Amino acid sequence: MITIERLTKRYGRATVVSDFSVDIADGESIALWGPNGAGKTTVVRCILGLVRYEGTIIIGGLDARTHGKAVRRAMGYVPQELSFYDEMTVFDLLDYSAALRDIPTERVSEVADVVNVGEHLHKKVRELSGGLKQRLGIAAALLPDPPILLLDEPTSNLDAKSRDAAIELLQGLRDEGRTLVVTSHHVEEMAMLVDRVVAMERGEITTICDPSDVAEVLGLRAWLHLVLSNGSAPRALDVLSASGFTAKLNGRGVLVEVSAQDKGEAVAALQRAGVSIKDLEVWR
């Protein structure tokens, strides 16, 4: 269990996290959601004791400020990107992480196999793709088989295929009963992975809700990029404007702003008017 009470972090005169309080139960997975600069990563850094903070963080009954080593022993941390130790091999990096936790070297191969990096053990870190680096980060975090995992934007640098694989892996870790704290700005991923979403903006909690309610509660908006048949874009623009949407021309198609939880309305309006849609894409 993680209890955070009145957490505040200031850098000089700038307050990046303000009066942040949340209780996270054993085995619960939560997402810290918000735009860049919302303070999500700073909260994770406070939990790890990487930065000084005001307020209290209690993990498993221990104050993280005074028992930093003990609480970090129970946590695995996956950074946003493994952009360091480039010249080390995958094996050496995992072995170093294991040595820092007093874990025998044999565990390295076990964990590497769990996250499917076993065949890359002798490659240098710089030779790995973004997806493999992410898996390597997860492997390092899993070495001590920790009850708590902190993941900082675990899918931000991944392509769609790698993202799906990472989500599947994280779902498996969640189902093993681990407590997960994930920072993310992808609503769909959170719906698949977490029990609760803590939405943040400018360092403050704006709401705590079920992941399926995030879009509605926060009034999230998205842009639909609709690719249309030749010459039908001006007509589509007229139809969408008449239906109350904000839309603009974009090449052969139109961009239309929609509610994040009701994207089909714009498509339906165009279909009713007989405008044929060749393709569509969601932009956030």
Next chain:
Amino acid sequence: MTATHIEATSERIETTLVGVVAAKEIRDARRSKWFWMWTAAFAALAAVMASVALPGSQVAGYGSFGKTAASLVALAQIIIPLMGLTLGAYSIAGQRENGALRFLMSHPISRSEVFLGTYVGLAVALAGTVFGGFGIAGLITVAQGGGANATSFVRIAVLSWLLAISMLGFGMLISTFARRANTALGVAIFLWLGLAFLGDLGVMGTSVATNIPTWGLLASAVMNPVEAFRLASLTAFSGSLDVLGPAGRYAVDALGDSLGWWLFAIAAAWAVIPVTIALARFSRGSDV
């Protein structure tokens, strides 16, 4: 799998963890082209100096190793501070900048253990460079028929390593302040200029421009760790401090045979002071 209760463990410094970080620093140094460049440059220059120091040398009163050592002191007081300062300056700041420090400190390891491990690892790596350079110079000296005054030669090698770790400590102190590696390196080079060149000129200028007592001149000289190393080294193979003029003669008169040990102790103190301040600052818990 629950974390309802985490067992409290000791937060004391664990030497095993210091050793793990130190071993990685040594491995990294072995793989670093910069480190090998420094080592090769120092060894090559030491070899050249050893080769030219003996044949035809007119340095009166020194044993054969003493002649080589005199040359190496001049080399060491320029190269070693630059080496130690830049390695130290890059250590913490470089890791902070590329995110490695955050990853490292997400493990159950304290700031003190990270700092000490880094310091010990780099100090060992520097020992390889310094003793390697002196070793090569010593072998060349013996091969050319020299062999006297070997004790002083070894003592100067040890003093050079003390200078190296002193500068490493200063570099790491800079590194604890700097957010960026380039900033730390820039400050380190300014400090090197100050210590290796301006410090000596300052002492000379002060002695000319003021009437400070001779003991004051001696004290102001050893306030500069590079100067303290030079004086300790000169004393090691010549037994005198004529280079300091009246202040040197005062030191010999006042301290007699113990002068060399006093200067050695001051050089050793300079090896400890900066790293202690840097450790205290880093361990206090600034953000990483």
